[in-house]
Amino acid sequence: MSILPELFSTILGISITASLVIMGVVLVRMFLRKAPKVFSYALWAVVLFRLLCPLSFTSALSFLGLLNINPLNNAGALSYVPNIFNPAPASSFPVGMDNSEQTINSFSQSTASIANLSPMPTAMEVLSIIWLLGIVILLTYSIVSYIKVRQKLLPATLLMGNIYESDQIDTAFVCGFIKPRIYVPVGVEEADLPYILEHEETHIRRKDYLIKPLAFLVLILHWFNPLVWWSFSLMSRDMEMSCDECVLNRLGKGVKAAYSGSLLSLSVSRSAPLLAHPLAFGESNVKARIKNVINYQQPRFWVIIVAILAVGLSVLVFTTNPEKDELDPIRSLAWKVMERDIANYELNPEVNIIDHKITRLELIKSFDDLTDTPIHVYALEYRLLPDDLSKVVLAGGMQIDEDGWLKETCSMGSPLLLVSENKELRELAGIVWTGEAQELESAVKDFLAQKASQEAKIEKLVEENLSIIMSSPKEASSPYAYIQAHEQEYENIKKFGGDEALQYMLAQFEKGNAEGLRGFIMMQLCKDFLGIRNNVTNNSLSPMEWYRALDIREETSLSDFQYDGQDPIKKLVYATEVVQNSIPHLGFTIVAPKIFGSYEEGQLLRVFVTTYSARYKLYDKVLDQVGGGVIPAAITYKKDINGNYMLLDYEQSQDGAHWAPSVREYCRMPVSGQEIPGLADAIINHYSNYNDLRQLHFDNLYKHLSAHGIKEATLTNPQGEILFSMSWPNRQ
Amino acid sequence: MEKLKLFDAEYKLAVLVWDNEPINSTDLVRLCAEQLGWKKSTTYTMLKKLCERDILQNREATVTALVKREDVQKYESRAVLARSFDGSLPQFLTAFLDNHKLSQQEAEELKKIIEEAVE
Numbered sequence: 001m002s003i004l005p006e007l008f009s010t011i012l013g014i015s016i017t018a019s020l021v022i023m024g025v026v027l028v029r030m031f032l033r034k035a036p037k038v039f040s041y042a043l044w045a046v047v048l049f050r051l052l053c054p055l056s057f058t059s060a061l062s063f064l065g066l067l068n069i070n071p072l073n074n075a076g077a078l079s080y081v082p083n084i085f086n087p088a089p090a091s092s093f094p095v096g097m098d099n100s101e102q103t104i105n106s107f108s109q110s111t112a113s114i115a116n117l118s119p120m121p122t123a124m125e126v127l128s129i130i131w132l133l134g135i136v137i138l139l140t141y142s143i144v145s146y147i148k149v150r151q152k153l154l155p156a157t158l159l160m161g162n163i164y165e166s167d168q169i170d171t172a173f174v175c176g177f178i179k180p181r182i183y184v185p186v187g188v189e190e191a192d193l194p195y196i197l198e199h200e201e202t203h204i205r206r207k208d209y210l211i212k213p214l215a216f217l218v219l220i221l222h223w224f225n226p227l228v229w230w231s232f233s234l235m236s237r238d239m240e241m242s243c244d245e246c247v248l249n250r251l252g253k254g255v256k257a258a259y260s261g262s263l264l265s266l267s268v269s270r271s272a273p274l275l276a277h278p279l280a281f282g283e284s285n286v287k288a289r290i291k292n293v294i295n296y297q298q299p300r301f302w303v304i305i306v307a308i309l310a311v312g313l314s315v316l317v318f319t320t321n322p323e324k325d326e327l328d329p330i331r332s333l334a335w336k337v338m339e340r341d342i343a344n345y346e347l348n349p350e351v352n353i354i355d356h357k358i359t360r361l362e363l364i365k366s367f368d369d370l371t372d373t374p375i376h377v378y379a380l381e382y383r384l385l386p387d388d389l390s391k392v393v394l395a396g397g398m399q400i401d402e403d404g405w406l407k408e409t410c411s412m413g414s415p416l417l418l419v420s421e422n423k424e425l426r427e428l429a430g431i432v433w434t435g436e437a438q439e440l441e442s443a444v445k446d447f448l449a450q451k452a453s454q455e456a457k458i459e460k461l462v463e464e465n466l467s468i469i470m471s472s473p474k475e476a477s478s479p480y481a482y483i484q485a486h487e488q489e490y491e492n493i494k495k496f497g498g499d500e501a502l503q504y505m506l507a508q509f510e511k512g513n514a515e516g517l518r519g520f521i522m523m524q525l526c527k528d529f530l531g532i533r534n535n536v537t538n539n540s541l542s543p544m545e546w547y548r549a550l551d552i553r554e555e556t557s558l559s560d561f562q563y564d565g566q567d568p569i570k571k572l573v574y575a576t577e578v579v580q581n582s583i584p585h586l587g588f589t590i591v592a593p594k595i596f597g598s599y600e601e602g603q604l605l606r607v608f609v610t611t612y613s614a615r616y617k618l619y620d621k622v623l624d625q626v627g628g629g630v631i632p633a634a635i636t637y638k639k640d641i642n643g644n645y646m647l648l649d650y651e652q653s654q655d656g657a658h659w660a661p662s663v664r665e666y667c668r669m670p671v672s673g674q675e676i677p678g679l680a681d682a683i684i685n686h687y688s689n690y691n692d693l694r695q696l697h698f699d700n701l702y703k704h705l706s707a708h709g710i711k712e713a714t715l716t717n718p719q720g721e722i723l724f725s726m727s728w729p730n731r732q
Numbered sequence: 733m734e735k736l737k738l739f740d741a742e743y744k745l746a747v748l749v750w751d752n753e754p755i756n757s758t759d760l761v762r763l764c765a766e767q768l769g770w771k772k773s774t775t776y777t778m779l780k781k782l783c784e785r786d787i788l789q790n791r792e793a794t795v796t797a798l799v800k801r802e803d804v805q806k807y808e809s810r811a812v813l814a815r816s817f818d819g820s821l822p823q824f825l826t827a828f829l830d831n832h833k834l835s836q837q838e839a840e841e842l843k844k845i846i847e848e849a850v851e
Contacts, residue, residue, distance in 0.1 A: 154777070155770070156769075157741055157767075157768040157769065157770075158767065158768050167739055168739075186740045257846055261846060264842050264843065290846065291845070
């Protein structure tokens with residue numbers, strides 16, 4: 001289902017890119033007005049290429065580069081298709097949730113109603129279906145009308161060679177793809193015939209009878225683009241005119257009058273004059289062609305040279321994509337480093353980084369012989385702009401520039417990126433700091449040595465445990481038996497290996513060192529490590545097939561939920577609950593508190609809530625719930641001299657048998673400790689059915705994801721049922 | 733009696749029959765292939781059409797004419813099929829590409845242009 005919208009968005013991208021090239025070609029074509037038309041005709045090959053081929057080459061001279069458009073990583077279809085056009089999410093992912101802490105146990109009960117709704121088709125899906133429909137209609141119409149023409153031409157009678165005459169037509173043309181024939185109307189003047197035939201034979205010689213239908217197929221593919229229609233029309237005109245000129249070159253300039261006379265006589269209506277077609281525009285083709293024939297001069301030498309240069313340059317400029325900035329891949333590595341820093345600042349919920357800029361990214365040294373691959377050292381300096389500088393706690397070494405931007409510096413100085421160059425791939429091998437009190441080369445060497453010893457340790461861990469797992473049983477019906485026989489070793493790799501073990505095993509797959517049982521066990525380990533980041537759902541693949549299909553989902557890191565309403569009590573409660581439930585680097589937190597009452601006594605404010613909180617990680621378009629729960633709490637604030645409430649105490653209900661008594665225990669006034677009648681019962685009764693909280697929770701999740709520009713995200717329970725999807729804003 | 737009107741292709745087939753009648757239908761197919769460049773199926777289709785109109789007759793694989801040459805006249809064809817230089821493209825496209833026929837007036841203008849240019 002999602003292949004069609006993807007295809008359409010590719011075509012759309014190609015079409016938009018090609019539109020720019022069409023405009024460029026039209027401009028160059030104007031410049032070539034006086035030159036032989038064959039040059040204008042040749043130019044259209046560029047457009048044809050652009051419309052057909054998503055791949056292209058890069059060049060510093062690219063026209064699109066001049067327009068300052070950045071190419072998508074590797075495709076000729078440059079990326080400016082807006083996000084809303086992205087295809088809809090795959091509707092369900094049978095992935096397990098990693099409920100590491102309290103499981104929200106009633107998750108699966110109330111979700112049937114959600115899962116029954118079919119997702120709304122996205123705008124892109126609708127448009128792509130219209131696109132396909134247009135293609136089908138145009139193609140059917142064309143094939144039918146071609147068959148009709150062929151049928152009418154069947155009784156056309158042989159004149160000579162491949163030339164046939166028919167009284168069913170009133171103009172000459174070439175028809176057929178494999179053995180093209182020339183058809184002329186019955187009763188053409190003897191004098192006109194040689195010119196007409198020369199013209200048509202020229203078409204056949206130049207393979208125009210194949211080029212035009214090919215161009216037409218491309219037009220059908222891009223039928224929604226008026227510029228493509230326009231260029232088809234201009235291309236046809238250039239084709240005819242250059243064909244006319246070709247005839248003049250062969251027969252000599254002396255035939256100009258006779259030839260244009262033939263063109264004319266073939267075009268004069270022998271029946272009642274037709275009304276101008278509504279679709280026709282511009283000067284009549286015949287008129288333009290006759291004028292072109294009459295004005296045609298054998299081109300001067302320099303005109304040809306200039307025209308060849310112009311066409312050659314155009315081909316170079318229009319068929320290539322802008323050359324990627326050399327620093328581009330480095331820039332994205334630098335961005336990763338900055339992202340980490342931003343995340344660090346934003347651990348403090350009061351800090352928001354609203355802008356960033358790289359002020360220096362410069363290659364300062366390259367080491368070719370420290371490792372197998374060259375290591376390049378880039379100096380990185382950047383600035384981050386917080387919305388409120390006063391909220392930022394400045395640790396040692398952190399600096400602010402004169403405009404209130406945070407500098408990249410820390411106590412160890414500024415970062416130096418160690419980038420390893422492996423063929424085309426640039427990877428961040430690590431970071432050293434300018435403040436590390438040694439000379440750069442030894443710092444890099446130290447770092448690499450440390451890294452190598454770390455890698456050796458991981459290799460030893462993985463390989464030793466793998467060989468034990470593979471050592472027995474002697475006979476096994478399934479590869480799982482080996483894992484079951486050595487759970488301890490299997491767990492060792494998982495427990496002590498971490499992300500580095502995953503990277504090591506993926507590298508083994510990359511090297512092809514993952515066949516048979518070894519491959520199978522490593523695949524299981526990788527799947528365990530990757531969890532929801534594993535995009536391959538087909539469990540029947542062999543290890544190498546699995547690896548080839550693997551495209552690890554990247555985590556999109558998001559901040560915690562922020563209440564954007566005006567209610568002062570809710571503001572306090574939301575902020576407190578986020579802080580209480582958030583765990584840095586373990587996903588973003590969404591809270592949904594239900595407030596049962598707030599009681600102020602003296603300087604103290606106590607608010608009674610039940611909060612549905614959960615932490616999520618977002619991988620590509622898949623949400624992973626990494627923990628959460630529904631817990632009643634009493635939050636006590638103290639009013640300070642400025643009238644601000646500061647958190648004084650946060651008391652949660654206890655687990656198990658103490659649960660109800662613990663709630664009753666804290667349902668008291670903040671100062672006097674007087675019991676609040678009915679409050680505890682309300683909280684306890686509500687806990688047995690908190691559908692309202694679940695609704696609020698998912699509403700908040702929806703709001704939060706929307707606010708971060710995320711348009712697709714799906715959460716499923718371990719049974720594969722969809723619990724939440726951005727496609728259903730009106731969930732019940 | 734009004735003369736029977738035949739299209740060009742029909743007329744050419746009829747001429748072949750008048751010139752060679754009575755003619756075996758297999759021979760007619762061969763003749764049509766040589767002279768008109770027709771496939772066997774085309775010949776039979778055309779033959780059947782003319783037989784249905786009682787212009788030709790095909791009895792026991794022998795073809796004869798039922799009408800005289802003098803009674804037949806060719807259509808002044810006004811049929812318009814493809815107004816483009818290539819029959820491979822559908823007609824709406826031809827219209828879009830503006831290959832429409834010139835009116836008498838336009839033709840006169842162009843004629844003048846040609847004459848002036850040559851002088």
